[in-house]
Amino acid sequence: MTIAPDDERQGTLLYQQMRDVVQRLEDTVPGKIEITKEGLVHDMTAPVGPHELTALRVRKRMEKVMPDELVAHTGSPDVEDDSEGILRLPDIMVIAEADMEVPGSFDPRTLIAAVEIVSRSNPDNDWVSKMRDYPLVGIPVYAIFDPRTGTGAVMTEIHQTPEGPRYATRKDFLYGEDVTIADWTISTEGLPRYA
Template sequence: MRDFVQSMDDTLPGKFEITREGIVHDLTVPTKQHELTVLRLRKRLEKVMPEELVAHTGEPDVMVIAEADMEGDGAFDPRTLVAAVEIVSRSNPENDWAGKIRDYPLLGIPVYAIFDPRTGSGAVFTDIHPTPAGPRYATRKDFVYGEEVTIAEWTIPTDGLPRYADDGTAY
């Protein structure tokens, strides 16, 4: 599946993700609000993280990873991620709020933060523990835009993050 996703990334519009159910093809183009949120979060994280770590944008929207773990050939090993940050898309919110909450602990990603421009809120999930259904996050800390949020070891402000308006514009 990973080979197929990589071969299609530059061929077809949209983005591909591998989930427990299989390959998901999202045809929607990210909105300005989504991309501006990614940019602001990346910059805020990089201001407070040690230099050997980066807040790299891609899949997930922002991944905190050691620059050294980005070297070499092939795909990123998800177990090397310090944290994953997702910005909820207007078209497929359950992908971030359900699918990735289930999938990321299976991949060994220790911290998962969700920012939801629809509601101006989010949550940070930590403390992977075993359950009969497989590994799950044990701790959830909710926040609203305007509060500070801690992702892994770093606290950043959430003020000034764009929101989706009901008519599709930012506010």
């Protein structure tokens, strides 16, 4: 679904309706529901062991090298930009602890980085939709870890294109190599793969 700029009021109403649906369903359906520029995305399967273990190991490795006032947060709340009609829940959010002291959703522009572990059931959500949505809401660094292939990428340097803001730089990596996310370098040794 695409909303034309002159349909701003209708777009705001539609976004609020989708937001209400997400709130009603979040405790009653498995998986995770997010709102993208195209509409609702439902990742129906709950994260499996390799997904969660990757998130845990990356989070712990990031927090070892970051300053104390920053965290690699996993869990709720989500990040929301209602002006763009986007509600996302990154697997890991690198954010200042002070920026977490807000009621409700985090402002995506306060994130230093978003890290996603690719879902086996819906890889396009991470490789396509979030690649479009994260620069649109101002997240300066987007890192993807893909347990399906043992690869990943870090996207940086948001710039304007005819299609809207996009990341200008992409650095691919293989599991086993060191990877730099924002200002911090971590090892990808020992990250699990999907069987």
